[in-house]
Amino acid sequence: MEVPGDKSISQRILILASLAIGTTKVSGISFSEDIKNLIKNLKILGVKIKKNKSSILVYGVGVGGLNSTKKSLYMGNSGTATRLMMGTLCNQDFEVKITGDKSLNKRDMGELIKPLKKMGASISSKKNKLPISIKGFNETMPIIYNQKIPSAQIKSAVLIASLNSPGLTTIIENIPTRNHTEIILKKFGAKIEIKKEKQKKIIKIIGQKELYAKSILIGGDPSAAAIVGSAALITENSKIKIKNVNFNKTRIAFFNVLKRMKANIKISNKRIISNEEIVDITFSSSKLKGIHLSKKTVANMIDEIPIFSILAAFANGSSSFVGGEQLKNKESNRIKSLYEGLYACNVKVKKKNDGLEIIGKSKNKVVGGAKIKTYYDHRIAMSFLIMGLNSEKKIIIDDKDCIKTSFPNFIKLMKQIGANF
Ligand code: S3P
Numbered sequence: 001m002e003v004p005g006d007k008s009i010s011q012r013i014l015i016l017a018s019l020a021i022g023t024t025k026v027s028g029i030s031f032s033e034d035i036k037n038l039i040k041n042l043k044i045l046g047v048k049i050k051k052n053k054s055s056i057l058v059y060g061v062g063v064g065g066l067n068s069t070k071k072s073l074y075m076g077n078s079g080t081a082t083r084l085m086m087g088t089l090c091n092q093d094f095e096v097k098i099t100g101d102k103s104l105n106k107r108d109m110g111e112l113i114k115p116l117k118k119m120g121a122s123i124s125s126k127k128n129k130l131p132i133s134i135k136g137f138n139e140t141m142p143i144i145y146n147q148k149i150p151s152a153q154i155k156s157a158v159l160i161a162s163l164n165s166p167g168l169t170t171i172i173e174n175i176p177t178r179n180h181t182e183i184i185l186k187k188f189g190a191k192i193e194i195k196k197e198k199q200k201k202i203i204k205i206i207g208q209k210e211l212y213a214k215s216i217l218i219g220g221d222p223s224a225a226a227i228v229g230s231a232a233l234i235t236e237n238s239k240i241k242i243k244n245v246n247f248n249k250t251r252i253a254f255f256n257v258l259k260r261m262k263a264n265i266k267i268s269n270k271r272i273i274s275n276e277e278i279v280d281i282t283f284s285s286s287k288l289k290g291i292h293l294s295k296k297t298v299a300n301m302i303d304e305i306p307i308f309s310i311l312a313a314f315a316n317g318s319s320s321f322v323g324g325e326q327l328k329n330k331e332s333n334r335i336k337s338l339y340e341g342l343y344a345c346n347v348k349v350k351k352k353n354d355g356l357e358i359i360g361k362s363k364n365k366v367v368g369g370a371k372i373k374t375y376y377d378h379r380i381a382m383s384f385l386i387m388g389l390n391s392e393k394k395i396i397i398d399d400k401d402c403i404k405t406s407f408p409n410f411i412k413l414m415k416q417i418g419a420n421f
Contacts, residue, residue: 001417003124003224004023005030006246007406009180009276011214012156014038015088016184017058018047018066022213027055027219028244033061041073041085045096060213063163064138068094072131075100077376077405080153085114086134087157090121091164095135101246103376103402104129108329112154115145117234119161142167142207149326150299152177152250157187159175159192165207165331174200175299178250183275187214219246219278223303224407226254227382230307231284231419233263234314234390239284240417245271247279253300255281257308261288261315288315290360295323298355302326306383309338313347313387315360331405332375341384344370345395369393376404383413389419 005028007249014035017024023372029035039049047068066088075082082098086109089096099105103375110128119140125132142165145158155171159181162169183205185192186374188211193204223247223273232240239263247255247267250302258265264284271278298305298321305327305355312319320366335386342349348359368391373383401409411421 001240001245001413003220003228003245003405004032004409005218006221007034007223008030008080008178009218009246010035010153011078011084012181012184013218013239014042014058015084015160017060017213018042019063019088020188020211021062022057022060023042024060025215026058027053027217029056030346031257031404032151032408033076034081034406035208037076037078038081039076041081044069044071044073058085060211063211065090066092068092069096069123072099074098075130075377077101077104077402079104079107079331083153083157084131084160086116086132087111087160087280087312089134090116090136090140090161091118091138092136093138095133097131097133099131100289101343101376102246103331111151112157115143115158116161118143118151119158119165121161138164139339140165142169144170144172146149147174149164150175150177151326152181156181156382159203159205162205162207163211163400167207169205169207171203173203175296176201176250177197178248180248180276183214185211187216187275210324219273219276219391219404220244222254225281226304227307227379227386228414229265229281230311231386231389231414232283233258233286233288233311234386236285239282241280242370243280244278245281245358247277249277250300251382252255253297253306254304257290257291257293257297257301260291261311262286265290288360290315290317290319290321293321293351293410298323299326302330303379306334306338308387309356309358310340312343312358312360312391313345313366318357320352320355320357321331322352325354326412327365330377332380334377334380336379337375337377341370341372344372345391347406366391367393369375371396371398374399374402376402378407382407382410385414385421
């Protein structure tokens with residue numbers, strides 16, 4: 001089986017292909033709600049995007065070549081598209097208003113607004129939240145950005161904003177995050193250089209260099225594979241092979257954690273496609289062992305913390321994570337939503353300031369029997385549905401609509417492989 005194309009790469013390629021010279025053919029793109037909204041927004045800004053059977057074509061307009069619009073850009077649920085587009089709009093000499101759904105409108109954009117203002121953008125908002133109006137400049141200012149809070153979205157937005165800078169922008173990543181933007185920029189011919197310095201990454205980019213379109217094939221989303229594969233781990237006599245999953249080193253913290261939890265997972269068929277590692281992953285029923293996650297590990301599996309917390313409830317012994325401050329500013333406050341959901345399902349769980357401790361059940365079942373508040377967070381919704389596969393009493397989620405944000409065919413696909421949803 002396969003999972004949808006990686007959402008992070010899909011968003012980046014749509015934006016960077018729009019800013020390139022020439023036509024980019026993209027295969028394997030995710031057709032989730034976040035991506036559909038982004039395509040609509042890029043079209044509003046004058047980019048021609050055509051959908052074929054299995055691929056899409058993006059006709060680039062060059063950096064700074066977008067059209068002005070009186071319409072607002074509606075980003076739906078996507079924090080990534082919002083931040084990446086804010087970076088993109090810094091290179092445009094017109095004002096645009098950006099809005100989102102009720103969950104996105106609650107998320108703080110302050111950490112990104114700071115560097116973008118330094119680069120010359122005028123940004124107005126109430127309390128750093130959407131709706132935001134942004135007016136760029138046709139030449140952004142190069143900056144040195146020492147990134148204190150790890151965030152791939154913010155790093156990427158600054159990188160995109162620097163594409164029209166007459167000089168060198170430097171980003172110091174104290175805790176390195178996913179690097180898909182850097183990979184695509186390199187492939188498209190940007191003048192970008194990345195150096196490792198102990199734990200840090202130093203990224204240097206010189207702006208005002210054209211990007212050139214190159215065809216790209218996107219592998220399956222590892223965060224989606226994490227959720228589907230976990231179903232096999234907690235179900236007896238179960239085995240699932242997920243083919244063509246992106247296995248970029250900055251995305252695999254969760255799979256390394258699974259190995260530490262003694263999960264039966266096998267990685268095979270490693271290869272490089274479009275400068276990214278792609279593999280097949282086989283997940284089989286496992287007797288999991290509880291473990292503790294450090295701040296650095298958590299930073300690299302922010303999207304997998306919900307499914308990790310579910311697995312922890314089935315593991316032998318106690319598990320915990322700390323340093324999840326950014327978890328509070330995701331599609332929901334994930335520490336709160338996980339705590340409430342686990343508690344309601346009768347799992348022993350303790351709240352910490354920026355994490356949780358979860359005491360697992362060695363007998364491989366949890367009680368369940370609750371209606372979970374998803375707070376419109378797709379990963380919370382899917383994770384608790386997975387928990388319901390092996391709970392004594394039914395688990396109900398209050399909203400399944402949010403799942404389409406990243407994985408529109410999740411319920412259908414899970415039913416096909418035997419889930420009783
Ligand atoms: C993403 C980065 C992560 C992740 C999000 C997608 C991206 O957020 O949680 O779902 O595509 O850049 P951070 O910006 O906190 O790293």
